[in-house]
Amino acid sequence: MSEVAKLSRKYGLICGAGREPLTIAKILSKQHVSVFIIKLYGEADADYSEFEHIELKIGQLEKISKYLADAGCTEIVLSGKIRNLSLFKINPDFSALKILAQHIKLGDNVLLESVSKFFEEEGFIVVPQDKIRPRECLPAGYVLGSIPEGRIADDIQIGISYLAQSSQFDIGQAVIVQSGRFIAIEAIEGTDAMIKRASGMINPDNSPAIFIKMAKLNQSLELDLPVFGLETIKILQASNIKIACLHAENCKLSVGLNDIESAAMQAGISLYAVDYEG
Incomplete structure (x- = not known):
């Protein structure tokens, strides 16, 4: 043109x-x-x-x-x-x-x-x-940190299962799970406010708290894609959340993947790409 x-x-x-x-x-x-x-x-x-x-x-x-x-x-x-x-x-x-x-x-x-x-x-x-700005997301199978297993893998699946079921109600896109319990479920306040709300309820003596953010199953991705960025990483770090799971190919990174990786590593946060199947 x-x-x-x-x-x-x-x-x-x-x-x-x-x-x-x-x-x-x-x-x-x-x-x-x-x-x-x-x-x-x-x-x-x-x-x-x-x-x-x-x-x-x-x-x-x-x-x-x-x-x-x-x-x-x-x-x-x-x-x-x-x-x-x-x-x-x-x-x-x-x-x-x-x-x-x-x-x-x-x-x-x-x-x-x-x-x-x-x-x-x-x-x-x-x-x-x-x-205008092509989405950059975590690719399928992406892992930054050790491969999840045991209680951590179970908690990730609990969060994914909930988000799949809650999609029908068209509400929040994120949850925080720790030791088989929901610490917080996103509502109208938004992701960052949910994490701040949860920070005082995380038990440091239990298995790590896990943040999971996924697009809803019925979501119009052209108009409303979940976003994950540097500010959320800072808030996760301040809230002592060391594991973040993002919807593979469907959670937009606010900056490039290299910048997200660098910030996550500095904050001591493991990053995983997850999906509703597998």
Whole structure:
């Protein structure tokens, strides 16, 4: 694609929490693609000052669509986590209320798919994040540390089995297991907050606590892929969790694998790729 063609395009980037949206914005900018940022109020927490941007509430879908159209955007990307869908805080318009009604019945996956469909019906092309920043995950069979066996292998399987069963309820993506017991199950607070919550409940005299994060079986991976990064490694280390298991090929690394490996080794954390089968 020529530089003129690139500059004639404009991406709308709807940004939730985390640094992934900012990373995507910078990648597009380096490719000389113009970017217009919608910061979701109370969610977006990165610094977008170098980009054209506006802040709106997530429930203002019709207003978001208008701003994107007025800015000349033809393609949009949904990126970042949404942590709070309280009706009192998101100020939902009629379109958002219809989507929220489905979300209450069917869960987060339907919410994302419904929001994506809304923007497609408004005339935008919804571009998966992976098209801009290809996912890098732990490959199948990946091991950093000794091969799990005994109690550790059993606890890993307990966590995987739970996440497989809980997928039908479309809730959290992570658990912490120690000595056959669940120390924490991720809910609306998010992964890092769950780990912090669990830190005071881990028994140093038992077998190691194990962190397991996996995509849900029914998850729309184009729109909502689990992410694991350097900040989570720091929190695992501070919480005395020395084993982390990530869904093979389905848990996106926020930085390159070499950086993740280096940080994990410095923190004394073993890393394993796991799957629902085998």
